[in-house]
Amino acid sequence: MSLLEFRDVTRQFGGLRAIDQVSFEVRENETVGLIGPNGAGKTTLFSMASGFLAPSAGEIWFSGARIDGRPAPEICRRGLVRTFQIVRPFGEMSVLDNVMIGSFLHHRDRAEARADALAVLRRFGMAERAGQPARTLTLAGRKRLEVAKVIATRPRLLMLDEVMAGLTRVEMDEIIALIRSLRDDGVTILLVEHNMHAVMALSDRVVVIHHGRKICDAEPEVAANDPAVVEAYLGGDEE
Ligand SMILES: Nc1ncnc2c1ncn2[C@@H]1O[C@H](COP(=O)(O)OP(=O)(O)OP(=O)(O)O)[C@@H](O)[C@H]1O
Numbered sequence: 649m650s651l652l653e654f655r656d657v658t659r660q661f662g663g664l665r666a667i668d669q670v671s672f673e674v675r676e677n678e679t680v681g682l683i684g685p686n687g688a689g690k691t692t693l694f695s696m697a698s699g700f701l702a703p704s705a706g707e708i709w710f711s712g713a714r715i716d717g718r719p720a721p722e723i724c725r726r727g728l729v730r731t732f733q734i735v736r737p738f739g740e741m742s743v744l745d746n747v748m749i750g751s752f753l754h755h756r757d758r759a760e761a762r763a764d765a766l767a768v769l770r771r772f773g774m775a776e777r778a779g780q781p782a783r784t785l786t787l788a789g790r791k792r793l794e795v796a797k798v799i800a801t802r803p804r805l806l807m808l809d810e811v812m813a814g815l816t817r818v819e820m821d822e823i824i825a826l827i828r829s830l831r832d833d834g835v836t837i838l839l840v841e842h843n844m845h846a847v848m849a850l851s852d853r854v855v856v857i858h859h860g861r862k863i864c865d866a867e868p869e870v871a872a873n874d875p876a877v878v879e880a881y882l883g884g885d886e887e
Pocket residue numbers: 661664666684685686687688689690691692693
């Protein structure tokens with residue numbers, strides 16, 4: 649069953665058509681990699697699905713409801729959440745308090761929200777850091793915290809924006825294992841990622857965007873050998 653669906657979505661920024669009639673779907677329990685060269689339009693697609701930007705044309709559907717143009721908090725309550733490329737935890741707040749912001753979505757009671765947030769931190773191997781200010785975490789720790797914050801909202805579909813950027817191979821493999829375990833728990837994942845090792849390791853399917861258009865939608869091995877995809881990555885951006 650299709651959980652998230654972009655139908656002929658276009659987004660114009662003044663004279664620039666950042667997204668041009670893009671259609672694709674993410675099915676329940678799938679992990680889809682959304683890839684493309686710098687400036688292709690990936691973040692713009694995320695921003696439209698999560699309620700931070702409205703499409704200029706087209707429709708976005710999530711779990712049977714039309715969500716384009718709806719406010720971000722409403723979309724989050726429906727179970728569609730995103731992380732941000734630039735990790736900005738509330739630095740002076742503790743790691744635990746950062747995660748509790750997410751768990752308050754389902755708990756009015758502070759003690760319950762705290763217990764829930766602690767369970768998420770244990771799951772993420774971060775329980776021993778619960779009391780320390782978020783700013784004291786390493787980059788890998790802040791990336792993990794970013795995912796923990798959104799997992800605390802109990803999403804049905806998680807959109808991850810470049811969670812591997814800047815990590816070492818070992819740190820990356822740890823996050824890959826964590827994302828796999830979330831998928832095994834039934835979370836559907838849409839992943840924007842430049843690192844091909846991570847994309848190939850995690851994605852059931854890959855959607856490739858180039859100059860705002862979808863140029864490929866296929867299994868990772870097929871996409872990696874598609875001439876249009878190879879050209880998009882190697883051909884430069886002189887046009
Ligand atoms: N708010 C905005 N106003 C004007 N132009 C924008 C805005 N946001 C994005 N763009 C432009 O739209 C195009 C797509 O940008 P977007 O950030 O979605 O690409 P991306 O695929 O996420 O790139 P990257 O991989 O570098 O993060 C780019 O040309 C960008 O400059």
